[in-house]
Amino acid sequence: MSNEHIIVGLEIGTSQICCVVGDLRSDGTIRIIGVGTAPSRGVRKGEIVDFETAGTCIREALVDAEEKSDVMIGAVYLGVSGAHIESFNNRGAINIPEQRDEIREEDFEDVQASAREVSIPSGNSLLHSILQHYYVDGQDGVLNPVGLLGRKLEADFHIIHGVTNRIQNSIRCVKEVGPEVLEVVFNPVASAQVVLDQNQKSLGALVVDIGGGTTDFIVYVDGVLKQSGCLPIGGDHITNDISLGLRIPMARAEKLKIGEGSAIVGASAPGDMIVLKDETGFAGREIEREMLNTIVHCRVREIFELLKRRLDAAGNVSYLAAGIMLTGGGSQIPGIAQLAEEIFAMPAQLTFAHAVSGATSAFENPRYSTAIGLIKYAAALQPERPKSLFSRVLRKLSFLWSWIF
């Protein structure tokens, strides 16, 4: 077992902190050794609002993961999200210098730098610059231009950036607890690695990760990452709606949401009541099931409609043959896939992390998709992996990071 390599993915979510310890084998497969979680406090809508409390929760999750995996965690790959994170597609172009007309590896860096020249707002820093396509002298469909002859090299990149301070907050919070942060990854980019297989990416798919504080999404078209983003609405909002609508405290609203909530309206019989038990265990108020479902339905519908609007604006909706993959804690609401199908007019299904092995219960839970995805993403960055173009470009990225710190 000499080529064991421990990779740890850490996601600081709004409802839970999730830390997954994985083992990267020499053949490139990943095995999940342990998953540590802790309820998250001090995080709202995907962003840390209470530094100390969040730090405590992170520590709890890390300790839990260390115990379960029997590994000391020294460094993590950190997943971030938040409404401040934005993304766009941009094309970079360079002319091959005249004395040669063969395209070389160093040209990648140049063309990437050219793509990133589009101004990211000051105060923001780059999270990802993900390669989409190459064009050599205007010809597309080029998979690997190295060695080809050409005068002009262009490349499309999907650029993701976020407010520097907020990203730094997350990093600092983790560092304060102990581990180093090796990379910062935008959550849906990580989830997509384990939720979609290559076939689905080629067909075109949308991954929607409904978390506690945010709904993250990512779109693949023709095998290439086309759009990504974050809506700062999540399961918390559903719970909040229930709490305000039925006038019950948040904790009970949360239980109610998980236990009884459904996104489908019109399906329950009129007069079908849910009994809210009070603290002593005796039956308390009664509420109509339909009311609860209506509240949940409204909010979920809104999330999807907002999402759809974003997708329509980018023009991506018609290309998604593989449909929608729903993941994250929020995807467990009954009826949500149906609602998504109705709103997006394409098939939707619930999903979780694939392409990993290990304790089944660990990776079959959609709440862990992102953290597991971080490991897969990190694995792609590792030098032992067979050199793929993707990883080479990513590696170049990783030391581009250093200037941010």
Next chain:
Amino acid sequence: MISLDRNRATAARQDLRIAIVGLGGAGSTVLDRLVLDGLSGASLVAINTDAQALAGSVAAEKIQLGRSLTRGLGAGGDPEIGFLAAKEAVGEIRAVLADAELVILCVGLGGGTGSGGARLVAELAREQGAKVVVVATLPFTFEGRRRAEQAEEALAAVQRDADLTMCFENDGMGDAVAPLAGIQDAFSAADQTISQAVRALAGLARRRGLMHLGFDELATILRFPSEAAPRCYFGFGEADGANRANDALARALKNPMMDKGRLLDGAPNVLVNVAGGSGMTINEVQILMEALNRYVGEETRILFGVAVEPQLGEKMSVTILCALPADPADVRLQPAREIAIRPASTRRAEPEPAIEEPAAPRDFPEPTEETADFRPADDELEHLPVVASAAPVPPPKRTEAKQEQMLLDPVARGRFERSEPTIVDGQDLDIPTFLRRNVKVK
């Protein structure tokens, strides 16, 4: 710079005789609130059927209605009784209002005394030759449909004799308190808003120096084609400190009636008055107006006034008043009408001798010899330069005209109380979706 006013109907003077009449239970409470908040120079008249309430009122003049009909008891929520009771006291009412040039009638509609007596009082005031402004509140939804209907009827009736009618919906004001707070707090919030509005009105009327109150201006705000009185929205904010311009505006907009400024987008006219101590700079005024401009619609006309009131000291305050028609379908922006821009005072300042502009704030335009108020000429207002060093208040996304009447309850953010609101298309997404979409949920 002083521009001459056109269309002068009533000259507003410092010594304008104002009578503030509180009719009925709610009306009297407003009077008490006014005194508490500080109002001087206007005579206060409390008119009620309920003798006990009357006795407890702080007003200088009191008139009891229905001495023989109701004998010191209330009107029992019946406008008919309220009307008859008021008729009994016609002579007294006339006498008390005889001297007034402007009568501000504060009344809570829906009950007996206020709803029944309002139109009579307004009629009498008008007969005396005074201008009549009615500030009315419409009952909370939880008070039931009967009261709502009575309120609407009374409103229609009183409008015939009023020069201006401003209605406030209690629901909008009650939203200032947390949803689970007691009814007391909700009513109290309503009183506070009315009190501020009345003081702003009185202040408008009392402007100093060459400026006049045109009821024209106020009328402009309230002019809508439909017959129902427009619903008024009012915001008031005061702040001091380094960022006072933005803070004051933020507070004014926080008033739930302002709905964080979204309402301003749909209002055809908005009255804004900015006041500050002698240290207030034109830069701050510009910052404030610039920030405010982001909230108002493309077509909205701003009636803008600035006053320097040294007693404000370090504070800066802004008062915003706008109206939307009761029926949202009625908003048709009026064709651009010539309006002379006029300053106002947010609160009743004591009649004072002319205040010299201190030499320090250089960028203040030269004052008139009589007053510290200043007012830009119409064209100058248009050219207020964009303030480069705008304050950090993030502008909300622009919305298309939002006409729904149902005001969002900005406090119902529950868990998201203290986090930055998520605004998309002018809606605060932290507020429950079913609330925003008015989906019936028991």
